[in-house]
Amino acid sequence: MYKVFVNDVPIILSTQKNIGSNYTNIPIKKAKIKRLIKQIEAGELLYLNLYHKKERKLLKHLKKQLKVVKAGGGLVLNPKNEILFIYRNKKWDLPKGKMEKGESMEETALREVEEETHVEGLEIHSFLQITYHIINRNDKYKLKETHWYEMKTSFDGKLIPETSEGIKKAKWKNFEQTQKALKKSYANIKLLFPQEYLVQHPNDRIG
Secondary structure (H helix, E strand, O other): OEEEEEOOEEEEEEOOOOOOOOOEEEEOOOOOHHHHHHHHHOOOOOOEEEEOOOHHHHHHHHHHHOEEEEEEEEEEEOOOOOEEEEEEOOEEEOOEEEOOOOOOHHHHHHHHHHHHHOOOOOEEEEEEEEEEEEEEEOOEEEEEEEEEEEEEOOOOOOOOOOHHHOEEEEEEEOHHHHHHHHHOOOHHHHOOOOHHHOOOOOOOOOO
16 A cells, blocks of 8 residues: 555555445546545545555556656654754755756765755665655646655754755754654654654643
């Protein structure tokens, strides 16, 4: 199963013809993807399951209808186990960006994290997962495929947000601060975190 987000609404890609009474279930081979995305954006469709009996065919069929933009990003930890966040478009996000020609995905992820926050000394610790969401560029829908890596650094210098990319802040956040930040983040970012980060802290009285 895959989740492909339109804003924070997930399109489910699955091998099951019916995943619940709330869902509109459509064979992915017959789905008019762009029309369905517009319905989701308009709030007319909130539960959508696109299915195919072979799981490996799900993304293949989606990618036939949407151009893919590949990106890399990082969930970065320092020695205090604080996590590196950026603040852009009134949301807390993790640093990431588009792959450039000739780069490996790991090189993309490291470069983008460094460019967006000016953090130094990054090392990739492990691969996390791939997330998918729909973007609209010049009135054309595209599928953004982001490869995420857990990274570590001992850098304790000043973080500098890349303002030319619309980033207002770059900050390290501890466990409780991360819990709060994730309330003002994106659904696909939340997929990268263990459940304990997504449960409201008992001392958090906001919201």
